Amino acid sequence: MKYEDKIDIYDDRGNCLAEDLPVEAISPLNNPYMIRILNLMKSTAFVNLRKIESMIQKGNFGYTSVSRQDEINMPWHGRAWAIVENGPAIVEKMKNIIKVHNGQDDTNVQLLSGNDIMMVTIPTRRIQAASSRDPPFTITATALGQALAEVFDVSPATDPDGVNIIKNVLVGRYPQTMAFPPGNPIFSFLRPSTQQEGLGTGYKTISINQLVALAEKRTFDAVVLTSILEQAAQFEMGNTLGWFERYNLLAFAYQSLNADRLLFDLIQENKAGTIGDIVASLIRAGLEDEVIKRGRGFPYKLFSDYRVYSTKDYPLWNAYTCAGLLAACIVNVGASRAAQSVASVFSGFSDLCMFESGGLPDPDCGRVMGVGLGLTKFSHNEGGCGGIGSLTLDSDLIRHTSGFISPCLAAAMCLDSGTQVYRPETTAGVFFRIKQVLPIFTDPLKKIVEAAERVKSAL
Amino acid sequence: MPMKERRGKNKTREFQSQFYPGFGYVSDRRRKVVDRSRRLVKLRNIPDDDIVRLLGHRAPGGLYLSLHPPLDELMEAYDPIKELVVPTPGANSGDRLRFVQMVDSFWRSPIAPWLRQRMYFTRFRGVDTVVEAERTLLEMRERDVEAATKLMIEMEVFDTARTALRSITPQGHSARLDEMDLMFDARKRYILDFDSGHVTYIKNMHAETLDKPIPLGFPVSDIELKAIDVTFRHDTSQYKSKAEVLMVLSRIGELRILGGYKPDLINNL
Numbered sequence: 138m139k140y141e142d143k144i145d146i147y148d149d150r151g152n153c154l155a156e157d158l159p160v161e162a163i164s165p166l167n168n169p170y171m172i173r174i175l176n177l178m179k180s181t182a183f184v185n186l187r188k189i190e191s192m193i194q195k196g197n198f199g200y201t202s203v204s205r206q207d208e209i210n211m212p213w214h215g216r217a218w219a220i221v222e223n224g225p226a227i228v229e230k231m232k233n234i235i236k237v238h239n240g241q242d243d244t245n246v247q248l249l250s251g252n253d254i255m256m257v258t259i260p261t262r263r264i265q266a267a268s269s270r271d272p273p274f275t276i277t278a279t280a281l282g283q284a285l286a287e288v289f290d291v292s293p294a295t296d297p298d299g300v301n302i303i304k305n306v307l308v309g310r311y312p313q314t315m316a317f318p319p320g321n322p323i324f325s326f327l328r329p330s331t332q333q334e335g336l337g338t339g340y341k342t343i344s345i346n347q348l349v350a351l352a353e354k355r356t357f358d359a360v361v362l363t364s365i366l367e368q369a370a371q372f373e374m375g376n377t378l379g380w381f382e383r384y385n386l387l388a389f390a391y392q393s394l395n396a397d398r399l400l401f402d403l404i405q406e407n408k409a410g411t412i413g414d415i416v417a418s419l420i421r422a423g424l425e426d427e428v429i430k431r432g433r434g435f436p437y438k439l440f441s442d443y444r445v446y447s448t449k450d451y452p453l454w455n456a457y458t459c460a461g462l463l464a465a466c467i468v469n470v471g472a473s474r475a476a477q478s479v480a481s482v483f484s485g486f487s488d489l490c491m492f493e494s495g496g497l498p499d500p501d502c503g504r505v506m507g508v509g510l511g512l513t514k515f516s517h518n519e520g521g522c523g524g525i526g527s528l529t530l531d532s533d534l535i536r537h538t539s540g541f542i543s544p545c546l547a548a549a550m551c552l553d554s555g556t557q558v559y560r561p562e563t564t565a566g567v568f569f570r571i572k573q574v575l576p577i578f579t580d581p582l583k584k585i586v587e588a589a590e591r592v593k594s595a596l
Numbered sequence: 597m598p599m600k601e602r603r604g605k606n607k608t609r610e611f612q613s614q615f616y617p618g619f620g621y622v623s624d625r626r627r628k629v630v631d632r633s634r635r636l637v638k639l640r641n642i643p644d645d646d647i648v649r650l651l652g653h654r655a656p657g658g659l660y661l662s663l664h665p666p667l668d669e670l671m672e673a674y675d676p677i678k679e680l681v682v683p684t685p686g687a688n689s690g691d692r693l694r695f696v697q698m699v700d701s702f703w704r705s706p707i708a709p710w711l712r713q714r715m716y717f718t719r720f721r722g723v724d725t726v727v728e729a730e731r732t733l734l735e736m737r738e739r740d741v742e743a744a745t746k747l748m749i750e751m752e753v754f755d756t757a758r759t760a761l762r763s764i765t766p767q768g769h770s771a772r773l774d775e776m777d778l779m780f781d782a783r784k785r786y787i788l789d790f791d792s793g794h795v796t797y798i799k800n801m802h803a804e805t806l807d808k809p810i811p812l813g814f815p816v817s818d819i820e821l822k823a824i825d826v827t828f829r830h831d832t833s834q835y836k837s838k839a840e841v842l843m844v845l846s847r848i849g850e851l852r853i854l855g856g857y858k859p860d861l862i863n864n865l
Contacts, residue, residue, distance in 0.1 A: 413613070498862070
């Protein structure tokens with residue numbers, strides 16, 4: 138074991154789930170549950186059969202904008218194919234096309250209730266043999282094309298236009314474009330790798346609203362899911378190595394997993410309080426837990442009786458401030474029940490926190506404050522970024538911290554009572570249904586703890 | 597090692613927030629504004645209806661429009677945190693989100709935008725604010741924003757001549773004062789009433805003409821403004837009294853850079 142740190146994990150009602158877990162057991166590299174979540178994200182695609190049916194019947198293909206589908210609009214080429222009705226037949230054909238062995242493997246093709254959404258899980262063998270995480274898109278599109286052609290008897294001999302229609306419906310103008318067009322009926326949790334912002338940011342290509350929907354708007358669950366993806370991306374980007382590994386693991390534990398009940402206690406103590414109260418409670422907790430200390434004499438006690446605190450373990454104090462940040466976001470947004478109130482907390486909490494602690498850095502050494510200043514501007518009058526729920530984790534407004542901003546945004550969207558234009562129900566409604574068939578997303582904190590208990594002896 | 601040995605090792609009985617370093621009345625003023633336990637002095641009394649008319653979001657006496665049903669009637673997914681945190685009265689009844697935007701003059705105003713933001717964070721709940729050079733936007737639920745505006749206008753952090761409510765055309769904080777020593781306003785929202793000596797708003801925050809002018813009272817005199825100034829300058833608190841502030845600011849800068857480079861570098865520093 139590299140680090141000596143131990144944590145207790147508590148759930149969102151303040152009950153203890155596990156005691157004395159080594160902090161490495163919650164690393165995305167070690168925790169089997171997190172690895173399962175990440176693999177599921179990489180290997181699963183969804184197909185909106187209802188949308189394919191309507192596109193084919195109306196003769197509308199290609200690029201979809203928010204208002205209409207207008208790249209190709211040729212109703213005279215419409216086909217009366219009953220795709221939703223033939224869903225079970227398509228599923229059977231796709232299973233046979235996708236699976237690697239004739240016997241059993243972990244291919245899974247299934248319809249959601251209502252037969253309009255198809256979930257496709259690509260077998261592990263195909264993912265392992267791939268250089269990237271794109272098989273959910275490529276394999277699903279090709280397999281679905283072949284299945285449709287077989288079910289509706291389309292070939293250059295019988296229906297030459299139908300061949301082109303199938304291609305255009307499933308992949309749009311790709312490969313002329315970098316990826317499938319926006320609004321494509323085939324989608325995944327993550328965006329295609331050709332659209333990601335940089336190296337190793339693949340797990341960050343999911344939007345806040347989708348994660349909130351996967352957690353069914355339960356605050357702590359959404360925070361945990363968002364953090365798993367964020368921290369996995371930090372590990373992949375090389376941001377969490379050597380000097381920073383313990384720093385990130387501790388902040389992940391204290392901010393998102395409610396380690397040592399710090400986050401819950403801060404919220405409970407100040408449930409009717411302000412952000413200033415949270416800062417005061419946080420400093421007091423730091424002093425009581427001996428994470429920060431008051432020095433004596435001049436450099437630590439100034440002449441106006443102002444105290445300059447110091448810490449013997451900055452990574453741990455950073456974890457405390459990150460937990461305080463999330464608590465401040467939850468208390469502020471919980472008071473106004475409007476998600477937009479979250480952006481200004483990043484700058485306000487950091488500002489109050491560093492003057493209160495006598496110059497110890499604010500969360501993530503000022504990166505949170507930098508994000509806050511930009512995000513307040515652009516989520517209000519100046520830029521119009523379109524509501525925080527619609528941001529992806531790698532949006533240029535929020536990607537600059539080591540993964541401590543997006544859990545706060547997810548919490549804010551959970552606490553919102555319907556004031557946003559881009560609500561989870563409207564922009565990610567299908568993910569509420571997806572969650573119903575994927576029990577892996579229920580009680581993530583409990584599952585992390587169970588998995589950590591299993592691996593802790595082997596570390 | 598159980599959690600009890602990590603947390604609460606050392607009970608701190610007397611903990612007091614310190615807010616801000618420094619000697620002198622400027623630092624003290626900065627501490628007072630953000631300290632919720634210290635009451636601000638009430639300078640004037642403005643009727644509630646006048647506040648509503650100044651804000652211009654609804655007619656005085658009119659109903660509050662709502663964005664969603666009251667929280668008691670709203671069907672929401674189960675979440676212990678939602679039940680734990682107490683919503684504000686505006687959120688509870690599902691009000692719209694409305695705003696007030698205050699502008700503070702460069703010329704000895706009783707408060708500055710950066711301090712105003714800190715005041716919002718320590719004195720109000722459920723705030724959303726954007727701070728710029730001259731203007732400070734505050735967005736809250738409608739009921740809450742009215743209560744907050746009333747508090748801000750009546751208390752000592754508002755001077756009728758050097759602070760103003762402006763939503764559009766908020767520029768003018770760094771322009772010269774006009775001939776009546778009021779902060780310059782291109783929309784001419786307020787005038788000095790020569791008969792009463794009061795500053796009177798003839799337009800609301802959005803520069804729409806009011807049916808009945810709203811007097812907000814006498815401007816605070818220059819001597820009194822000097823006594824509640826929050827800026828270090830040659831005629832308030834001089835440079836040497838800023839020494840502690842500069843020490844803390846340079847400590848913040850140094851530790852941020854070192855800690856951002858390698859977190860363990862600032863242990864025991």
